[in-house]
Amino acid sequence: MQARLSDGCIVGAEALVRWQHPRQGLLYPDAFIALAERTGLIAALTSVVLHGALDCVTDWPTRGHELRVTSDRNA
DSSP states (O other), rough: OOEOOTTTTTTEEEEEOOOOTTTTTEEOOGGGGHHHHHHHHHHHHHHHHHHHHHHHHHHHGGOOOOOHHHHHHHT
């Protein structure tokens, strides 16, 4: 989450990707991004993450939240 320093109000969220692998459990990006790039699936993965974030941004105002989404590829 991102908070405004002046009043602590939540103003943003970060779009992160994790993979719940059926045998290996929760995997962080460093465990699968290179594989997605090598197999040509990185564009599809990016699309899924982006659309998920945009769905959230679209829904948040209906719940009274005006937040922005950012992405940090190195996180």
